[in-house]
Amino acid sequence: MGNAFPGELAAEARARRGSLRLSQRELAELAGVSERFVRFVEQGKRTVQLDSLLALLDTLGLELRVQTRTSAAARALTGPVASPVAGLRADGELRDGPEARP
Numbered sequence: 666m667g668n669a670f671p672g673e674l675a676a677e678a679r680a681r682r683g684s685l686r687l688s689q690r691e692l693a694e695l696a697g698v699s700e701r702f703v704r705f706v707e708q709g710k711r712t713v714q715l716d717s718l719l720a721l722l723d724t725l726g727l728e729l730r731v732q733t734r735t736s737a738a739a740r741a742l743t744g745p746v747a748s749p750v751a752g753l754r755a756d757g758e759l760r761d762g763p764e765a766r767p
Contacts, residue, residue, distance in 0.1 A: 675709035681725045682707075696724035 682692050682703075689707070693700040698717045705713055706721060722729055 671709035671711050675707050677727065678721070678725060679707045681727055685725065692721070692724060696721045 682689070685692075687695070689703045690700050693703045696703075696717075698721055702713065702717055703721065706718060719729065
């Protein structure tokens with residue numbers, strides 16, 4: 666995750682909380698986290714617990730995704746070698762049906 670990620674996450678969480686018209690305290694209660702944790706996320710603090718972050722995002726109707734980067738370094742890693750994970754296509758999407766079997 667790049668240096669901009671905590672700030673982007675903070676801005677998105679703040680904006681979503683605002684659109685839902687929730688206070689930090691209300692959001693904390695709904696997500697089962699502390700009000701302090703909500704503040705940390707909205708300030709872009711870099712060290713937050715993943716399980717608490719996921720609970721907060723779920724409460725806001727947001728999700729955290731992991732995607733393959735499109736940078737030159739990431740493209741260099743994705744050559745013609747097949748994925749070692751059965752059912753995972755080269756573009757990172759899961760395959761369904763019989764073609765998912767190795």
